[in-house]
Amino acid sequence: MHPVDPQPRAITQAVQLIRDGGLVAYPTDSGYALGCALGNQEGKDRIVRIRHLNDKHHFTLVCADFAQLGQLVHIDNSVFRAIKAATPGSYTFILPGTKEVPRRLLHPKKKTVGVRIPDNRLVQALLAELGEPMLSSTLILPDETDPMTEGWLVKEELDHQVDAVIDTGECGTEPTTVVDFSDGAPEVVRVGAGDPSPFE
Numbered sequence: 001m002h003p004v005d006p007q008p009r010a011i012t013q014a015v016q017l018i019r020d021g022g023l024v025a026y027p028t029d030s031g032y033a034l035g036c037a038l039g040n041q042e043g044k045d046r047i048v049r050i051r052h053l054n055d056k057h058h059f060t061l062v063c064a065d066f067a068q069l070g071q072l073v074h075i076d077n078s079v080f081r082a083i084k085a086a087t088p089g090s091y092t093f094i095l096p097g098t099k100e101v102p103r104r105l106l107h108p109k110k111k112t113v114g115v116r117i118p119d120n121r122l123v124q125a126l127l128a129e130l131g132e133p134m135l136s137s138t139l140i141l142p143d144e145t146d147p148m149t150e151g152w153l154v155k156e157e158l159d160h161q162v163d164a165v166i167d168t169g170e171c172g173t174e175p176t177t178v179v180d181f182s183d184g185a186p187e188v189v190r191v192g193a194g195d196p197s198p199f200e
Contacts, residue, residue: 001168006125015129022163025154027171029120030090030193031147032139032154050161052142059105060092060114062136064127069115071100079181088119090193094180112182138175149173
């Protein structure tokens with residue numbers, strides 16, 4: 001797909017696949033990610049299998065805009081201003097989930113979830129067509145530390161494990177910077193593509 005001006009027909013096909021229970025690998029501003037519909041339990045299980053994740057892993061809900069994000073997590077005013085200033089961008093924020101988030105997507109003990117608004121035209125187009133956030137996880141393979149960044153490599157590696165690989169050529173190469181707000185104060189738990197200094 002075209003990275004700046006994705007073809008509407010291709011976006012519609014990809015979104016239909018997601019709505020039908022598919023799992024897609026898609027490029028973001030921070031490497032490739034795996035994505036499926038929020039209610040897709042099998043999709044979540046497939047992500048866990050591909051990435052060898054444990055139950056402590058924070059899944060990310062990828063949102064189109066701040067309004068969508070605000071329905072999924074509890075944000076007080078000071079946190080609101082900090083996150084608003086950093087979005088869209090290469091950040092994932094960990095916050096307490098609202099009742100809108102299925103319980104199985106929340107961290108088992110903390111009841112938190114990751115949320116993010118990517119600065120990426122393709123992802124924005126997918127989310128606009130989907131009309132709801134997407135359940136997502138950075139595509140970092142077991143024993144690797146960096147996300148996958150090349151569509152053809154993703155296809156070669158995961159051809160039988162995902163239903164589609166969306167390829168736009170180059171994408172961001174660093175994972176997101178992860179900021180944990182679950183206790184109210186920001187804690188930078190992973191330094192990545194987003195500048196951590198506003199949260200330190």
